[in-house]
Amino acid sequence: MSAPHLPKVAGIDPEVPVSTQTAAPLREIPAAPGAFIQDRLAGWVSDLTTLHELTERLAATATLDAALNELLHAGAALVGARRGLLVLERAGSTTPSTTLGLGLGPADLGHLETVERSATALGRILDGPPEAADARDGIATPDLLGDQDLDPRHREVATRLGYAASYALPLASEAAGRLGGAVWFYDEPGEPSEKQRHLVGLYARYATEHLARLTELERARADIATVAEELLPSRLPRIPGVRLAARHRTGPQGGGDWYDALPLPDHALGLAVGSVGGSGPSAMAAMGRLRASLRAYAVMEGEDPVAVLSDLELLLRLTEPARTATALFAYCEPATRKVVLAGAGHTPPLVLGDRRCEYVETTLSAPLGMLACWEAPSVEFSPAPGETVLLYTDGLLRRTGDAMDRAFARLHSAAASVPKADRHDPAAVTDHVLRAMLPDGLDRSDSTEDVVVLAAHFD
Template sequence: MLDITLLVRVHVDALIAAQNDMGVCDAIRPNTPVGKPTAMSAPHLPKVAGIDPMVPVSTHTAAPLKAVPAAPGAFIQDRLAGWVSDLTTLHELTERLAGTSTLDTALHELLGAGAALVGARRGLLVLEPADGGGPSLTIGLGLAHAELGTIETVPRSATPYGRFLDGLPDTDTPMASPDILGDDSIDPRCREVAATLGYAAGYTLPLATRSSGRLGVAVWLYDEPAEPLERQCHLVGLYARYATEHLARLLELERARADAAIIAEELLPTRLPRVPGVQLAARHRTAPKGGGDWYDALALPDNALGLAVGSVSGSGPSALAAMGRLRAGLRAYAVMEGEDPVAVLSDLELLLRLTEPSCAATALYAYCEPERRTILLAGAGHTPPLIIGDRRTEFVETTISAPLGMLACWEAPSVEFTPAPGETVLLYTDGLLRRTGDPMDRAFARLHAAAAGVPKALRHDPGAVADHVLRTVLPEGLDRSDSTEDVVLLAAHFD
């Protein structure tokens, strides 16, 4: 029997190229075969069932190696493990950043992730887009608002991040300040602030993209003299490259939302009318995507008052445009035949079918005579008003009707009621209920409980009543990033 030496071949070229690209290791020399081949006799295929094989066999075979190359060293495995760990960390951090949908949450996520990558405990991030379109803000990590104010007392030209934000030359690369207190070339005020706040070193990373230019700068602070390792700088640079692109997209989205909010406010009344015998207050909160909820109040002849709230389906610019046209139409119809709410909504139904055939909307219009304290209202698929007083808190019983645009011809009977002196009538859109996330019956119960819980000292002020209801029904805030619902409240307090 022939003694054949085992041939071991280790291919590490791909590993070396990948590690060199990532900057994880310096160099790894590939193993090469050694030794000279020796001649061997050609093997014969075994006989099967006593029959010789008919297939000819080549007489040339691969030669064995006299020496076996050594397996890769342990340092390669350590470097490979470190490389995999870095990739895993970057993947997790970028996944978390990609999950942010608002600019504020993305900025905080970037600041915290960068601190973990460079091994810092505190830091700050200044957002200041180069185009001047805003928004401009400063957030901190492990720094209170007063401490951020102390840092801002340092002249911008004396700080690396300030020079970058001012667009000075040769400031577009990361910069480490390993010993702020011991470096005499640093501005004295900068060293004084560092000693006051208890940090001794910093690492500054500009945030910029090719398309959007400068967005801002991040600074991480160390409690002791230190600077990040080359590997840490490389990792935070890779992370920041992705983060700045994500920030640029969110910045454009934030600006679009701000423009939509401004347009929505411009489409609503700039002030509420003053009519003897009644006090008015309105609250309007626009969803991040811009919804189509609206309200209106207009003085009518004979000291009468027209109140209206409504909601257009959808969100974004199309909903805002439809909302503006619908509100303008209702104002015209209210002036012509405001004492008949059914006629007003019937005309509005016709307008909607002619101008917005693919749109649906809800609306509620009330004709008020404050001197007599009477209200005549009609609703089209809208939520009923709520009466808030010392002796009662109850919903007004209205007839069930379909939203505008859902029927070929809309018509529903009106309802008349009389609020007592000192009572407040609250008109609202269903966004107030939907933002709670509860089923509608529970949302109505929450609204009723919030209205019943208005302190007596606040019930004479319609604005205070509306604010209390908002805070109680939506305790987590009104500007949730995942909400697509506007919120409108219109409160009328009768003397």
């Protein structure tokens, strides 16, 4: 007799033996194998985005001071600190060092300077060999006050300023070398993580390259400004009956705007402003030659401004035929308050007094070098006692960014708004006009225009 067959239920074969060992109940669903990798990638993307934003902000800085401030703030954000100190000090350079603090006042910086450099991490970075491994990777001091070997003066300053840890990093790269170092201070014991060190190290290397470019650019600008100042009068003459004031600013590339004031025979005074076309060392050299030539012609025949500019035109046409220039020369007799002037394509002077503010009507003329023979009639006028004659170059008008007609109206309005109490001081007049015309300041770095303003106040 055959054995009975067990019924099949729900597709389960009853003949298959059942295991006596059962698995533990499933309490949570395991993560997919790629989730960990995705989290890591998301973290990397976030870090790279942060680093990109910070480097973009740094690249947008156009001056060294702005770049140093941005570096200090960005570094503090990357390492999680609140305060910091940066020293720009290139080894072997004669340029004075630059010190900048974040969250530290002048008194705090003074306290830090009393600590011997060799006793601080920043000092070891600045004075140590560039190839030192700890200098390249940064120096972390996670517990300053707990360090038994800490310099007593350093401990005293840290206690006074209220920081308990620091992280110092060199500002160095292979191309630029070592430019200096930065240190960030923590209020509590701690140190940046490995990821934070990696990010701030990448940022610091990029910042070093940017700082090196800005340093060279500012050095070149300073050299250009020095040369430009040497080509202009070192001081204004003192002539009875007239007081003088001048303001001059050379563009970043060096330009050809100039002015002059020289005493002439019979207690007369020669005033001149001009502009040479182009920019750079070539324009500055041409400006120097043109100014020197005008001085010679003014001494010989200054009472005839037309003759002075005619000689200057001939000289320019024969020696530099490819160059153009504008110029205005005024022959002044302060005792009689008589002014005779002639202009070659230059902007007209402006007369400011208690009862009037108006442009002097000059004859139309082409710039020097534009015609085969230049000659335009001169103009004579007499400033009243207490009036100021303002000479300037068109860089003052162009710096405003307005159309020329609006720039002339703006200059007239600026001169007319000089307070009456300041109208007898030529320096106060020039400063007021510059503030009104250029609210952002005369030294705005993003402008390529030279600016010259020469004021003569007649007593």
